[in-house]
Amino acid sequence: MRKIITNSTPLIVLSALGQLELLHHYFDEVIIPDAVWQEVVINGKNRPGALEVRNCEWIRIQEVSDIIAVETLHIYLGIGESEAIILAKELNLPLIIDDKAGRRTAKALDLSVTGTIGILLKGSEDNLVNMNETVSGLISIGFRFDKETMTKMFT
Structure with missing residues (x-):
């Protein structure tokens, strides 16, 4: 069974883009800690x-x-x-996280890390996502990404 841990931002961004199902396409189960549930669903x-x-x-x-x-x-x-980082470490599962400090911390703990853009790029490679529409959507919701990421999205 393919499983992954995620924090809040990927869930929120993919939902805002209408692409949350992309996670289910690649993973049978997405596991979130209680704090992520609180941030996304309750708060x-x-x-x-x-x-x-x-x-x-x-x-x-x-x-x-x-x-x-x-x-x-x-x-x-x-x-x-x-x-999310500690749960990924405890379960020895990969992690979806966008925050730079969080990614650095996860990598320092030898976790396999991807981000929202990584999931969207995979979806684009598999013809499940239109990157032109996706980039427009990301910009419209205020998602920030650097020039290096932008280059990856269009090469």
Whole structure:
């Protein structure tokens, strides 16, 4: 079974683009820690991702065991990123995360990391995503990406 951990931003962005199902295309199960559920579904009520994530049968919530590790990371990162990184480490699963500091931390812990753009690029390669429309959508929702990422999207 193909599984992955994600934090909040990929869920919110993919939902806003109408592409949340892309995750299910590539993964049988998407696992999120409780803090991500709280951020997206509870605190994000009436925002992109809230209803979509609540209604997905293939998204599962799992508690993190190592609370001390989460609290340590939370000094530098958001609670959702912290819990997602530690949960990915505990379950030895890859992680979808966009925050640069979070990605650096995850890589330092030897986790396999991708981001929202990585998922969208894979979808584009498999002819599931139109990158021109996707980039326009990303810009319209205020998603920030650097020139290097932009180059990857169109080469």
